[in-house]
Amino acid sequence: MLLTVQDSINWIRLTNGKVQENREYLTTLDQAIGDGDHGINMSRGFNEVMSKVHVSEYETVAEVFKDVAMTLISKVGGASGPLYGTAFLKMSTALKGNGKEVDFTSFTNAIDEGLKGIVMRGKAKEGDKTMIDVWAPVLKLLKESEEVDPEQLAVTAKVAVEATKHIKATKGRAAYLGDRSIEHIDPGAMSSYYLFEALAEVLST
Amino acid sequence: MLLTVQDSINWIRLTNGKVQENREYLTTLDQAIGDGDHGINMSRGFNEVMSKVHVSEYETVAEVFKDVAMTLISKVGGASGPLYGTAFLKMSTALKGNGKEVDFTSFTNAIDEGLKGIVMRGKAKEGDKTMIDVWAPVLKLLKESEEVDPEQLAVTAKVAVEATKHIKATKGRAAYLGDRSIEHIDPGAMSSYYLFEALAEVLST
Amino acid sequence: MKKIINDPNMVVEEMLKGMEIAFPNRLKVVPNTKVIVRKDAPVVNKVALVSGGGSGHEPAHAGYIGAGMLDAAVVGEVFTSPTPDQVYEAIKAVDGGAGVFLVIKNYTGDVMNFEMAAELAEAEGIKVDKVVVNDDVAVEDSSFTTGRRGIAGTVFVHKIAGAKAKTGATLEEVKRIAEKVNDNVRSMGMAISPCTVPAAGTPSFELADNEMEIGIGIHGEPGIERKVITSADEIADELTQKILEDLDFNDSEVAVMINGLGSTPEMELFIINAKVNEILTEKGIKVYKTFVGEYMTSLEMAGCSVTLLKLDDELKQLLDAESSAPAFRV
Amino acid sequence: MKKIINDPNMVVEEMLKGMEIAFPNRLKVVPNTKVIVRKDAPVVNKVALVSGGGSGHEPAHAGYIGAGMLDAAVVGEVFTSPTPDQVYEAIKAVDGGAGVFLVIKNYTGDVMNFEMAAELAEAEGIKVDKVVVNDDVAVEDSSFTTGRRGIAGTVFVHKIAGAKAKTGATLEEVKRIAEKVNDNVRSMGMAISPCTVPAAGTPSFELADNEMEIGIGIHGEPGIERKVITSADEIADELTQKILEDLDFNDSEVAVMINGLGSTPEMELFIINAKVNEILTEKGIKVYKTFVGEYMTSLEMAGCSVTLLKLDDELKQLLDAESSAPAFRV
Ligand SMILES: Nc1ncnc2c1ncn2[C@@H]1O[C@H](COP(=O)(O)OP(=O)(O)O)[C@@H](O)[C@H]1O
Ligand SMILES: Nc1ncnc2c1ncn2[C@@H]1O[C@H](COP(=O)(O)OP(=O)(O)O)[C@@H](O)[C@H]1O
Ligand SMILES: [Mg+2]
Ligand SMILES: [Mg+2]
Ligand SMILES: [Mg+2]
Numbered sequence A, B: 001m002l003l004t005v006q007d008s009i010n011w012i013r014l015t016n017g018k019v020q021e022n023r024e025y026l027t028t029l030d031q032a033i034g035d036g037d038h039g040i041n042m043s044r045g046f047n048e049v050m051s052k053v054h055v056s057e058y059e060t061v062a063e064v065f066k067d068v069a070m071t072l073i074s075k076v077g078g079a080s081g082p083l084y085g086t087a088f089l090k091m092s093t094a095l096k097g098n099g100k101e102v103d104f105t106s107f108t109n110a111i112d113e114g115l116k117g118i119v120m121r122g123k124a125k126e127g128d129k130t131m132i133d134v135w136a137p138v139l140k141l142l143k144e145s146e147e148v149d150p151e152q153l154a155v156t157a158k159v160a161v162e163a164t165k166h167i168k169a170t171k172g173r174a175a176y177l178g179d180r181s182i183e184h185i186d187p188g189a190m191s192s193y194y195l196f197e198a199l200a201e202v203l204s205t
Numbered sequence C, D: 001m002k003k004i005i006n007d008p009n010m011v012v013e014e015m016l017k018g019m020e021i022a023f024p025n026r027l028k029v030v031p032n033t034k035v036i037v038r039k040d041a042p043v044v045n046k047v048a049l050v051s052g053g054g055s056g057h058e059p060a061h062a063g064y065i066g067a068g069m070l071d072a073a074v075v076g077e078v079f080t081s082p083t084p085d086q087v088y089e090a091i092k093a094v095d096g097g098a099g100v101f102l103v104i105k106n107y108t109g110d111v112m113n114f115e116m117a118a119e120l121a122e123a124e125g126i127k128v129d130k131v132v133v134n135d136d137v138a139v140e141d142s143s144f145t146t147g148r149r150g151i152a153g154t155v156f157v158h159k160i161a162g163a164k165a166k167t168g169a170t171l172e173e174v175k176r177i178a179e180k181v182n183d184n185v186r187s188m189g190m191a192i193s194p195c196t197v198p199a200a201g202t203p204s205f206e207l208a209d210n211e212m213e214i215g216i217g218i219h220g221e222p223g224i225e226r227k228v229i230t231s232a233d234e235i236a237d238e239l240t241q242k243i244l245e246d247l248d249f250n251d252s253e254v255a256v257m258i259n260g261l262g263s264t265p266e267m268e269l270f271i272i273n274a275k276v277n278e279i280l281t282e283k284g285i286k287v288y289k290t291f292v293g294e295y296m297t298s299l300e301m302a303g304c305s306v307t308l309l310k311l312d313d314e315l316k317q318l319l320d321a322e323s324s325a326p327a328f329r330v
């Protein structure tokens, strides 16, 4: 067993905490190479997610992710809303067969489907300087492992987000800047790092 | 004899010099209690006056003042344009009977008519914190004297302009400020001071 | 100073050129002047409306030229009243035989220069009359002083007197209606940032990060009071209350204008409008029509003014009448 | 941050309220949404036009609602694309049976959210089609990247596709004309000051007193190049040249739009217009119509964009057709 319903809720709660704490930092990152709303968008979205999850009862992890997805899709907007929303929607669909608990293989598969959703929706690929540049290494790690090492997960995500600094953006708003996008961390990659950092924390307790 | 045609031209030239030199200062004074264009207005106007006077031949002081008047009226605008323009027009009219040279009594009378023109046009009175607060003491000095003491003339104008600092404006733009107009020198009073300071310089040589 | 300009002393000339080229079928500049008139001026047997003043208030006044509004705008240097000869040129260019009506904002300079022009025109046998607009309640109304300024309410005078003139009304009738508008219109403004006259190069005043000026005019002059910036609702409340204290608007219908001074996003103007409307509705004052936008600006000043015009049937009809002026299409 | 607002997180809601109250006879907000539609929506058997995007671009997009232009505008948070459910609400509110046409500016977020809404609508049996406007020549045009942004040229798409829809054209015909406009319109912008998203509280970037950003977008994002500010003539020249290099305008007739980004005085826009017109005239490009003003803003950013639309008879006729939209009256 990897993730219970309660774990999945904790995951979202921890992510929310990091997003709210780093609202301004995310916005600063987005001001540098985007339009300065990523922190605001994520903060608004996860606030709404928390309100939703708070008052609901869940039988399965898939249901939790479905609510997260629908809330992000309908409350965030911008690029990150449909992308994170689609990711959680695909993760929810992938976990439909599972119940209260999700094992490692199913979860890895869900992350795989989530990333596919992001790619399908945004038509970006690894190396375009987007959130994909965090999701892809994380998925790779999971696929190559037999079980989760939370510490390694966090480190992988951390290294991945830092690496976006050196990429020239070709997708999203940062692409308008061309070479000027280099030397800046991608904001969506950073929020994805928070997501996986929160996951690592949940899995290590 | 007080003023020759050449003196009157020198007067205008010296005034122009002071106005151009203090363009920014006049504007700063006008920014404090007006709309920040007095230096620009006076500078533009006297530039045009100089161009006009430069290419003309004059037989009488009245003719010089007429050209000064018409140029100021058609090139300055704002409040100061019609006021200075009217002053010089009335001075010109007052000196119509005189020729190449103007004596002290005629000149005093011309200043009297000039000030009356300003009052007629602007409907302000002494103590309203306008250029009148320099013209009136200067006229008083002239009326009380038998001949001009250039030094006294300059001092009188200087004292008068400084005194506008303590007045609450009731006419012109400064009036909108009410009490906030106190502690600031009136820009039009300052440009009138330059006019009379230049006159004192002409008369002392 | 940071501006998109060439020579700071040539901004007015270059603006006029850009305006004339932008509206070749509507406007023309009278050669060698700073007078801009309707392409089809003079309109025979119609009272012609002339307004103007310093520039820096765009779209005032050239944007209000068109059938049903102004016939000419005289453009002075930035924030400086145009000279009498220029106003006189405008009068001559638009006089169609029925007389010329001058809409003057109440500033010492404007009044003097326009009056001198009127004297010149009258000497040439052109009938001229005028209204001096003084809608700004921020300034004390006293016969011993300069009196109140003309600000955004002037646009309603242009609109309504212009509509009246278009009906074929006489000069006296146009004057009556213009004074009626002036008697029933009140405005008040505020700013959160100053503006910079191009030829001056420095801002007209300085405000700390948390300060605003209440009772601001439209020439970058300081307002009547400087204080800590409050919320949009409080600002709307303060401006509206001052206006309502000045004239009895009870049970009446009004036109509302929320005017941006130059760099206030429309978003903020609409936020102000929401509150002004709420205040009026609470007091039983009915909003007949609302105008939100930049009508009478002060270069790039950030701030706004609120204008209320008390309406009766006559004013409503003229307010609703057609206008082809680019900045006030009805 | 200095703004005339109440709660920075409520600016969009309060703006919508202020808009609806300002135009009670023209506009209505679909209850519990951020969708603003024509008062008489849906218009039966007319293709309905829906546009929108983040707010902060006012008068875009609500100001373009009216007969002959848009049927609905979907209003997102400041600079943030609206969500699919909101766009879907707009589609439902305006569909009059002839289908709904979406005018989308080419931003990743806008495209995704509008497309998701289209999928929802199609699932409900509503015919939906779209154009993705990408007029900004500052950005490289590549199929491997996000591609070009949609900026001020979008307003011409609204106008012309709206006029086409008003003639009773089918969804396919509206799409054809919208794409024709998009194929023939090019824009480029610059800024001399940044803007501040209310909820962010700090400016989007910082510029030194002598710097400008060339190739700026409309979301406070930095431009493609930062350099020392030049004269208005040089700026006009740089923007226009970039546009002319991108599309062959030789011997053609064009519509020109000089768009202010929020706090640029009209005076400066007209100065730019004078130069743009001169450049075009020199090259034998005929200016058919000129638009100068704030059409697509970026909050209180100071700067401007130049847009050229290459016209043929069909486009001219539709450009000249009547429009009752408050921000684009024809
Ligand atoms: N096509 C895409 N595919 C994947 N991620 C993307 C794409 N476009 C943008 N993103 C991500 O979205 C982030 C920006 O999100 P946000 O600022 O909320 O939206 P917007 O760009 O619409 O303002 C970027 O930093 C990037 O990680
Ligand atoms: N009614 C008046 N009578 C006399 N002088 C006046 C009057 N109104 C204004 N002034 C003078 O004009 C000066 C302002 O001139 P200026 O700045 O050029 O014109 P404006 O006030 O139109 O911008 C004031 O400082 C004052 O001395
Ligand atoms: Mg963003
Ligand atoms: Mg002044
Ligand atoms: Mg002035």
Ligand SMILES: [Mg+2]
Pocket: A035, A037, A078, A079, D054, D079, D080, D081, D109
């Ligand atoms: Mg955004």
